[in-house]
Amino acid sequence: MRTLLYLIRKEFLQIFRDKFIGRAIFGVPIVQMLLLVPAVTFEIKNVKLCIIDRDMTTESRELVNQLEGSTFFKVRFSTFSEQEANDLLHRGKCDLVLQIPSGFGKETGKGNPGRLFISANAINAANAQLSWAYLNGVIRDYNVNLMAKNTGGSTFAPVPQIHVTNRYWYNELLNYKYYMLPGVLGILVLAIGFILAGLNLVKEKESGTIEQINVTPIKKVHFIIAKMVPFLIIGLTDLAIGLIIGKLTFNIPFEGSIALLFLGSAIFLVAVLGLALFISTFSGTQQQFMFTAFFFIILFVLMSGIFTPLESMPGWAQKFNLINPAAYVMRINRMVMLKGSSFQDISRDIFSLVAIAIVFTTLAVYRYRKTA
Amino acid sequence: MRRFLGFVKKEFLHIFRDVRTLIILFGIPVLQILLFGFVVSTDLKNAQVALMDLSSDEITQKVTDKIFSSGFFSRSETLLSYKDIDKVLRKNKTKAVIVFEKDFGKKLISEGKAVISIITDGSEPNMATLITNYITAIVTDFNRELAGTQAAATQLVQPEVRMFYNPSLKGHFMFVPGVITLIMILICALMTSVTITREKEFGTMEVLLVSPLKPVQIILGKVMPYFLLSFINVIMILLLSWFVFGLPVKGSLVLLLAESMLYILMSLSLGILISTVSKTMQQAIFISFVGLMLPTILLSGFIFPIENMPAGYDWVAALMPPRYFITIIKNIMIKGTGFFYVWKETLVLAVMTSAFILISIRKFKIRLQ
Numbered sequence: 001m002r003t004l005l006y007l008i009r010k011e012f013l014q015i016f017r018d019k020f021i022g023r024a025i026f027g028v029p030i031v032q033m034l035l036l037v038p039a040v041t042f043e044i045k046n047v048k049l050c051i052i053d054r055d056m057t058t059e060s061r062e063l064v065n066q067l068e069g070s071t072f073f074k075v076r077f078s079t080f081s082e083q084e085a086n087d088l089l090h091r092g093k094c095d096l097v098l099q100i101p102s103g104f105g106k107e108t109g110k111g112n113p114g115r116l117f118i119s120a121n122a123i124n125a126a127n128a129q130l131s132w133a134y135l136n137g138v139i140r141d142y143n144v145n146l147m148a149k150n151t152g153g154s155t156f157a158p159v160p161q162i163h164v165t166n167r168y169w170y171n172e173l174l175n176y177k178y179y180m181l182p183g184v185l186g187i188l189v190l191a192i193g194f195i196l197a198g199l200n201l202v203k204e205k206e207s208g209t210i211e212q213i214n215v216t217p218i219k220k221v222h223f224i225i226a227k228m229v230p231f232l233i234i235g236l237t238d239l240a241i242g243l244i245i246g247k248l249t250f251n252i253p254f255e256g257s258i259a260l261l262f263l264g265s266a267i268f269l270v271a272v273l274g275l276a277l278f279i280s281t282f283s284g285t286q287q288q289f290m291f292t293a294f295f296f297i298i299l300f301v302l303m304s305g306i307f308t309p310l311e312s313m314p315g316w317a318q319k320f321n322l323i324n325p326a327a328y329v330m331r332i333n334r335m336v337m338l339k340g341s342s343f344q345d346i347s348r349d350i351f352s353l354v355a356i357a358i359v360f361t362t363l364a365v366y367r368y369r370k371t372a
Numbered sequence: 373m374r375r376f377l378g379f380v381k382k383e384f385l386h387i388f389r390d391v392r393t394l395i396i397l398f399g400i401p402v403l404q405i406l407l408f409g410f411v412v413s414t415d416l417k418n419a420q421v422a423l424m425d426l427s428s429d430e431i432t433q434k435v436t437d438k439i440f441s442s443g444f445f446s447r448s449e450t451l452l453s454y455k456d457i458d459k460v461l462r463k464n465k466t467k468a469v470i471v472f473e474k475d476f477g478k479k480l481i482s483e484g485k486a487v488i489s490i491i492t493d494g495s496e497p498n499m500a501t502l503i504t505n506y507i508t509a510i511v512t513d514f515n516r517e518l519a520g521t522q523a524a525a526t527q528l529v530q531p532e533v534r535m536f537y538n539p540s541l542k543g544h545f546m547f548v549p550g551v552i553t554l555i556m557i558l559i560c561a562l563m564t565s566v567t568i569t570r571e572k573e574f575g576t577m578e579v580l581l582v583s584p585l586k587p588v589q590i591i592l593g594k595v596m597p598y599f600l601l602s603f604i605n606v607i608m609i610l611l612l613s614w615f616v617f618g619l620p621v622k623g624s625l626v627l628l629l630a631e632s633m634l635y636i637l638m639s640l641s642l643g644i645l646i647s648t649v650s651k652t653m654q655q656a657i658f659i660s661f662v663g664l665m666l667p668t669i670l671l672s673g674f675i676f677p678i679e680n681m682p683a684g685y686d687w688v689a690a691l692m693p694p695r696y697f698i699t700i701i702k703n704i705m706i707k708g709t710g711f712f713y714v715w716k717e718t719l720v721l722a723v724m725t726s727a728f729i730l731i732s733i734r735k736f737k738i739r740l741q
Binding site for chain 1: 392396397400403407411412413415417435458463480484489490491494496499501507515529530531534536541543555559566653654655665669670671675676677679681685688699702707709713
């Protein structure tokens with residue numbers, strides 16, 4: 001036990017001797033949290049509209065007025081040239097082009113169908129569909145008014161209608177910060193722990209100092225544990241800092257138990273550090289380790305459902321997430337913080353993480369050879 | 373010049389000797405593009421939705437069938453009371469609950485109005501809005517059918533929509549350019565910053581510095597092989613996105629390759645800049661990976677559109693080189709626009725590249741402490 005404590009102390013000294021790293025370990029998460037958490041939303045504001053009104057009647061102007069009145073659309077351009085409109089779409093100056101052909105007012109006034117032409121920039125397919133749906137909504141309202149006007153509002157008998165009401169639980173106002181913070185925090189803890197722990201071991205190999213430890217009677221388990229504990233403490237400190245920032249600056253709710261949150265993250269960190277050390281036993285140089293780490297971290301992050309929903313992923317990706325520690329911690333963080341989930345609710349995730357942590361750590365201890 | 377060529381040759385040998393790194397270097401981007409091209413998507417698919425039907429009549433049955441036959445949702449639990457909603461949502465599997473009020477069908481016929489409530493899990497805001505929007509659209513459709521049987525309501529205004537550039541509305545068009553951009557900048561910056569700091573850390577930089585080569589030549593010689601490797605990488609990635617994801621190259625291929633070279637050059641010079649401020653490989657890796665990864669993912673418009681960010685963030689995003697390249701690739705590949713449409717972005721990347729190189733040259737120390 002005493003040996004272990006000495007070893008851990010040595011590791012701490014080694015880490016913090018590098019002043020830059022000592023500061024970056026805490027500075028980078030603070031800066032990135034403050035900068036990145038408020039940045040991101042999926043809400044679409046201000047769809048930029050370009051209008052070609054060839055009709056120029058009261059009817060067409062009324063439609064344009066209705067569009068201008070909606071908070072969703074901003075009429076940025078008005079032109080008579082289709083070529084110019086297409087060019088604006090091409091240059092990304094507008095998202096939607098609405099063309100009202102001449103004769104629109106005349107036809108609809110007579111009760112004949114009038115046509116509208118819409119072109120959308122659909123590179124971002126989801127955005128295009130949503131803006132189109134909103135535009136269609138405005139057109140539908142306009143349509144209903146028009147029909148009521150044409151028929152004098154008399155024959156328009158009330159039709160039975162199903163109304164939809166909706167509520168967002170756990171995050172009434174759909175505050176994206178509540179969604180981003182647990183994810184960003186998880187990624188930072190993952191990346192910092194993974195990289196520093198792995199590099200630490202490979203560096204000892206590269207500079208040969210590991211030989212000096214290998215000739216001592218220190219046990220393999222002790223050596224690996226001593227490499228893990230400092231980064232576990234650093235990771236949990238980063239988590240604490242992140243949570244304090246979240247509470248003070250973004251007023252993130254803490255519905256559930258903070259102890260449970262830390263328990264989840266601690267097991268997650270053991271799994272991540274175990275994997276990092278396991279990989280580092282394979283790597284001869286820091287470069288090799290770094291590229292492998294790069295692969296795994298990006299893989300874990302993008303597959304975990306932190307930024308894009310898990311449900312949208314193909315089946316094999318969802319299966320992969322059974323061994324992706326980031327997927328578990330992301331879920332645990334969000335569930336405990338926002339929904340106040342209890343241990344029972346997340347027990348499956350916790351036990352799976354424990355299993356992953358045990359496997360990775362055992363592999364690391366097993367692969368670490370004291371003989372060259 | 374001969375000296376310089378000799379040095380470049382030495383650097384090439386260095387890289388090719390380390391077969392493992394070489395395999396990783398080419399394997400990783402290819403594997404990542406393949407994986408993430410399929411995985412990164414924000415489409416609504418198979419969202420688990422629970423049902424609480426307090427009425428269970430013919431009409432609720434019809435609406436339910438319509439919702440679940442849309443293909444966007446799959447039905448999870450059937451709930452009996454409001455108390456169960458929290459329990460179900462808390463488990464995280466179910467993302468939303470559809471509630472039909474009591475006597476739904478009766479009310480609809482006698483009062484002409486009935487209410488469906490959609491309760492969604494707001495801890496995933498994007499999912500929650502998507503589900504709400506889709507279900508609302510389906511119900512609106514149902515309303516129209518209902519109205520259609522009552523009074524022959526004709527649509528007076530008939531909109532025709534054309535989805536430009538991506539008529540089949542594929543998610544790949546949005547995300548594959550982003551994945552390319554993200555992976556290239558990280559790999560390039562990592563490679564250069566690490567090779568240069570490696571020489572510093574092992575003291576071999578001193579050997580190079582006392583040689584008759586100029587510092588600029590040393591840096592150039594170190595970066596040159598990586599420039600070539602990355603260029604081959606980009607070509608492989610573009611081929612993959614073409615064949616696997618059906619991303620077209622509508623514009624000029626030559627222009628696309630030239631812009632890719634500029635982007636690689638920018639990323640490599642960013643790596644050089646990082647190497648001048650870091651003393652050890654650990655520091656270099658920390659800056660070029662932990663420092664760059666999240667800002668690149670979040671602020672470049674890769675997943676989250678820049679237009680939607682709060683006020684002020686367009687300035688922050690303007691400092692992120694990847695955002696310009698994403699715009700450039702989307703323009704050239706998908707829209708098929710020419711240089712005239714991307715000259716501004718190109719200019720910004722060029723200015724950034726020269727700035728990185730200039731600062732690096734000024735900061736480069738000939739003597740080691």
